[in-house]
Amino acid sequence: MSDDIRVIIADDHPMFRQGLRALLEALEIGVVGEAENGPAAVQLAHDVQPDVVVMDLHMPGGNGIEATRTITRTSPHIGVLVLTMFRDDDSVFAAMRAGARGYLLKESGAEEIARAVRAVAAGEAIYGPEIARRVLTYFTDMPDPRKSAFPELTDREREVLELIAQGRNNGEIAGILFLSPKTIRNHVSNIFMKLHVADRAQAIVLAREAGLGT
The missing domain is CATH 1.10.10.10 (Winged helix-like DNA-binding domain superfamily/Winged helix DNA-binding domain)
Structure with missing residues (x-):
């Protein structure tokens, strides 16, 4: 793979994992593992030491927030990119507090997802347009x-x-x-x-x- 980026996909839907794997590999981003829940993602991240974990938030058997917190605490060099259906403030800011470097909605386009994976792998923070507006509004409205x-x-x-x-x-x-x-x-x-x-x-x-x- 030209980018030499190694990714783990954590999502409880096999079809989604399969589709995301195909998308990333078509864009020359290597997928080195898949997990169906939070604890499995934590263990796989520990064993494989990827550059990025693409993390869903709500999974049976262990949620993505706790998994993100554990991964970023024990392996701070691993970037977590949240890719989820949930756009509410609680989910967004819980993910940020847990250490996620990026937050995208599953409706995002292929190029946007690939760009976010590369950015997170490079140590940058990246958010989808709607999430970025939400974050900016939150901080703008904060009382001094x-x-x-x-x-x-x-x-x-x-x-x-x-x-x-x-x-x-x-x-x-x-x-x-x-x-x-x-x-x-x-x-x-x-x-x-x-x-x-x-x-x-x-x-x-x-x-x-x-x-x-x-």
């Missing part, structure tokens, strides 16, 4: 932990605290925010009161622990 760290502060007070955490003095903060020094002093006093700190040093410690000022 810096904004949720001190819910008792107003937006302006949080801005002031951010600058305090950067080591700015009141005069510098006033210039940056185009506010009067007196207004900044009032904001600083309110911040100290709300955070129950006695001085600037304690406020800086709290703010930096929450990720502000970096």
Whole structure:
């Protein structure tokens, strides 16, 4: 095989395994083993040491998530590419947390599957278009932990605290925010009161622990 990529297919449907094997071999990607459930995939991966395991998620006798976690923990050089019918967020993120480098739906085209296998074998992370959009949406919609760290502060007070955490003095903060020094002093006093700190040093410690000022 021109690519010298060695693949194991883990899926509980023999016909699907047969079809995927034929597809990959036609594209010069070698299939060195097949498994019908998670434990069998783990054992085969241990014995054969392939470059990639193409893993279904839901199989009787042991699911693909646990198999992926075990394979990536014991043999981190082996890449796991999930190929499944399941597109729900729980499945996608469970696979990512388990260490899968890629996630495709079974409706993907032959070239897309082959490209993903090669990418995973090369150490890259790859996701089908729908899965990539789902992942991007998830991270885009995640709340900023810096904004949720001190819910008792107003937006302006949080801005002031951010600058305090950067080591700015009141005069510098006033210039940056185009506010009067007196207004900044009032904001600083309110911040100290709300955070129950006695001085600037304690406020800086709290703010930096929450990720502000970096």
